[in-house]
Amino acid sequence: MIHYSASTAVNLALTLLMLFSLVTWTMIFAKGWRQWRIRQENTAFTQRFWQAADLASAERIAGQDPGALARLAKRGFDTLKQMGEKKTLAGAGDRQAVMERSLSQQVRQEQHKLESGLMLLASIGSTAPFVGLFGTVWGIMNAMENIARNGSSGLEVVAGPVGEALLATAIGIAAAVPAVLAYNYGVRATRLAVAEMERFAHDFMNLACQAGNDAGKA
Numbered sequence: 333m334i335h336y337s338a339s340t341a342v343n344l345a346l347t348l349l350m351l352f353s354l355v356t357w358t359m360i361f362a363k364g365w366r367q368w369r370i371r372q373e374n375t376a377f378t379q380r381f382w383q384a385a386d387l388a389s390a391e392r393i394a395g396q397d398p399g400a401l402a403r404l405a406k407r408g409f410d411t412l413k414q415m416g417e418k419k420t421l422a423g424a425g426d427r428q429a430v431m432e433r434s435l436s437q438q439v440r441q442e443q444h445k446l447e448s449g450l451m452l453l454a455s456i457g458s459t460a461p462f463v464g465l466f467g468t469v470w471g472i473m474n475a476m477e478n479i480a481r482n483g484s485s486g487l488e489v490v491a492g493p494v495g496e497a498l499l500a501t502a503i504g505i506a507a508a509v510p511a512v513l514a515y516n517y518g519v520r521a522t523r524l525a526v527a528e529m530e531r532f533a534h535d536f537m538n539l540a541c542q543a544g545n546d547a548g549k550a
Contacts, residue, residue: 342474345467345500352456352463353507359449360514367521370446373399374528381405387539400442400525401532407438408536428541435533442529446522450515457511464504471497 377397384390387409394405411434415427475494 341470342467342497342500345463345470346503348463349460349467349500349503349507352460352511353503356453356456356507356511356514359453360510363449363514363518367525370400370525373397374401374525377402377405378532400445400529404435404438404442404529404533405536408435408533408540411435412540428537431537431540432533435537439526439529439533443522443526446525447518450518450522453511453515453518457508457515460508460511461504464501464507467500467504468497471495471500 377393377399378401380393380397381390381401384393390405391409394402394409396402408431411431415430471494475497
């Protein structure tokens with residue numbers, strides 16, 4: 333009965349590690365494709381936006397295009413409308429401060445979307461080695477039990493359990509390394525994307541405030 337329990341524990345550890353590995357690679361491909369699509373959308377939108385003849389044309393482009401920068405620009409145009417109407421608390425206050433607050437909120441929302449899944453990768457990267465170590469401990473315990481039961485320490489007695497133990501350790505490391513690398517890359521990609529959105533928000537705010545000053549002078 334003890335031998336069966338030990339083998340079952342090792343098999344459960346191996347199954348969990350395989351599940352970790354499957355989740356990790358699924359997220360790597362999913363987030364890699366998403367980040368590639370976001371870069372393509374932002375590049376195309378940026379080119380179209382800054383080539384627009386006026387704010388009205390730029391607003392139409394923001395409403396039509398997908399992507400984080402397009403949603404950021406649309407949030408900015410919506411804020412401009414609210415400030416123009418002056419019927420809500422959201423549109424009250426200094427023009428630049430209101431615009432800055434609105435764009436900052438949208439940047440944080442986009443950042444949260446980009447960060448989705450990163451904590452799961454970090455958790456897998458930190459726990460997978462310990463799950464592998466758990467399998468290793470149970471494999472060694474199984475080997476010791478076989479030695480005690482058979483009264484022999486020959487290779488044929490301990491080879492199977494020790495092999496299970498080493499396999500658990502290897503799979504634990506194999507599951508952890510890609511997860512950690514993917515997490516680090518995802519954090520870096522998110523920081524770059526947020527920096528790009530903040531630069532665009534700064535340029536958009538300057539453009540909106542300049543347009544508002546021109547309209548006031550007129």
